[in-house]
Amino acid sequence: MSEEFHRIRRLPPYVFAEVNTAKAKARAAAEDIIDLGMGNPDSPTPAHIVAKLVETVQDPRSHRYSTSKGIPGLRRAQATYYERRFGVKLDPETEVIATLGSKEGLANLAAAITSPGDTILVPNPSYPIHQFGFIIAGASVRSIPATPDDDMLRAIDRAVRHSVPKPTALIVNFPSNPTAYMATLDFYKELVALAKQHDIFIISDLAYSEIYFDGNPPPSVLQVEGAKDVTIEFTSMSKTYSMPGWRMGFGVGNPRLIKALTRMKSYLDYGAFTPIQVAATAALNGPQDCVEDLRILYRERRDILIKGLHAAGWDVPSPDGSMFAWAPIPPKYAHLGSLEFSKLLMAKAKVAVAPGIGFGEYGDGHVRIALVENQHRLRQALRNIKHFLATDNGAPVETLSEVKS
Structure with missing residues (x-):
């Protein structure tokens, strides 16, 4: 009775669950995590x-x-x-x-x-x-x-x-x-x-x-x-x-x-x-002004995000559509893969993103950044990321933990 059911065996562990667990632990420890991971719109319904x-x-x-x-x-x-x-x-x-x-x-x-x-x-x-x-x-x-x-x-x-x-x-x-x-x-x-x-x-x-x-x-x-x-x-x-x-x-x-x-x-x-x-x-x-308003909102957030990431030294293409930026992992961290880089970004910059490996093995060189926080929070996230990229040594989260212990 301990064997997994057939269909469940075909499903690998949900990659995003590991990031969500880390996010929950950080918030339980009263850390202010800026969540740009899930594509969960934050604007109220019209x-x-x-x-x-x-x-x-x-x-x-x-x-x-x-x-x-x-x-x-x-x-x-x-x-x-x-x-x-x-x-x-x-x-x-x-x-x-x-x-x-x-x-x-x-x-x-x-x-x-x-x-x-x-x-x-x-x-x-x-x-x-x-x-x-x-x-x-x-x-x-x-x-x-x-x-x-x-x-x-x-x-x-x-x-x-x-x-x-x-x-x-x-x-x-x-x-x-x-x-x-x-x-x-x-x-x-x-x-x-x-x-x-x-x-x-x-x-x-x-x-x-x-x-x-x-x-x-x-x-x-x-x-x-x-x-x-x-x-x-x-x-x-x-x-x-x-x-x-x-x-x-x-x-x-x-x-x-x-x-x-x-x-x-x-x-x-x-x-x-x-x-x-x-x-x-x-x-x-009904009236479709609300659709255009949301489009403008996401465009403004996109522009803030991409400009801020470039200023931080992270070269991320500007998306023409969707509510996401598909960000190549900075070369300094490419050896970590997307899951470890996502965990490191959360631990050191207090920003949650979605690891690209969760979308398929060919996504492992990227992370997905969602435009789901207001401009103030986006700018806060960008300040944290800029400081992180300027000061971090590129070690994975586990190594950092071992050094501290």
């Missing part, structure tokens, strides 16, 4: 969305079971959003489903369409559910480059030709978590052509569609003619409307995949609480 939730929850009828597919008005609102934002027409009945955040949608889709032994193509590094949703479902995952360019396209083509069995689906996520890479519509055109050529599905995670800064708004794969034949795309209200705890997202696109996800979810849940769905409808249909 008032008009909260007001609609409060209004709806006063009606006792809204306390009953909802529908796992999402109430009709919400699905229509999401279809309207896609037409307004991307010029993509969707049938709310067959091509839209509401999910409990994009993460739940991705995981349940994996369970719905995957057989044990199937091969899925996933960028490395990538958000953990992209890989482990399919591993939990029994699939084998083959890594492909994370950059939206010819390298990724060539890797997909090689993987299809040389994998047994042939891959059934591939994941893309742009703007990317954790790398902040952005894709162009031209790239998506080539991707759709490749997917059609090899008869594989595209699963697109577009959770950061509205968090962009300097260029054009990120496109949707579904803007490509014929993409709906092979594509399902997931979006989330967590970042767009600062609604992370509300757990509201969507899957849209290919009717066959939507039908499979709908059937799977019908066995597992009754959907989000109805007042949440009504408030989400109000968010999609």
Whole structure:
């Protein structure tokens, strides 16, 4: 009875848990840790969305079971959003489903369409559910480059030709978590052509569609003619409307995949609480100034962070989108790897970041820094980091502890 269950054995220890444990210990010791690790939006949900939730929850009828597919008005609102934002027409009945955040949608889709032994193509590094949703479902995952360019396209083509069995689906996520890479519509055109050529599905995670800064708004794969034949795309209200705890997202696109996800979810849940769905409808249909306000907020934080890191001697690329900076570990600390560097940064600079190894082995040379603290706290974090980089000798946390003892 001591042996681990089969599916649990396929899941490695959660890397972020080690950082969270260290963070909890530091805070228990009254240390002021500035948490830039988790992508957990800190801004309040816009008032008009909260007001609609409060209004709806006063009606006792809204306390009953909802529908796992999402109430009709919400699905229509999401279809309207896609037409307004991307010029993509969707049938709310067959091509839209509401999910409990994009993460739940991705995981349940994996369970719905995957057989044990199937091969899925996933960028490395990538958000953990992209890989482990399919591993939990029994699939084998083959890594492909994370950059939206010819390298990724060539890797997909090689993987299809040389994998047994042939891959059934591939994941893309742009703007990317954790790398902040952005894709162009031209790239998506080539991707759709490749997917059609090899008869594989595209699963697109577009959770950061509205968090962009300097260029054009990120496109949707579904803007490509014929993409709906092979594509399902997931979006989330967590970042767009600062609604992370509300757990509201969507899957849209290919009717066959939507039908499979709908059937799977019908066995597992009754959907989000109805007042949440009504408030989400109000968010999609209502004034969008709040979306632009959040975009400006993240842009200002990005500029402060990147300028401050450069002043501290840490050369970090400025992201064009998402709410993260993907920071190469400074050369002085490259030998430590991302987990040990993250622990050292917390111990010496009192700043928590996410180790890149948690997003895949090819992320180990980076840490992810989230734009989830106000400007005052960001500047405090930057002062701490600058002092740390100027004075530290590069020893790992364990060695420091041994020396002190």
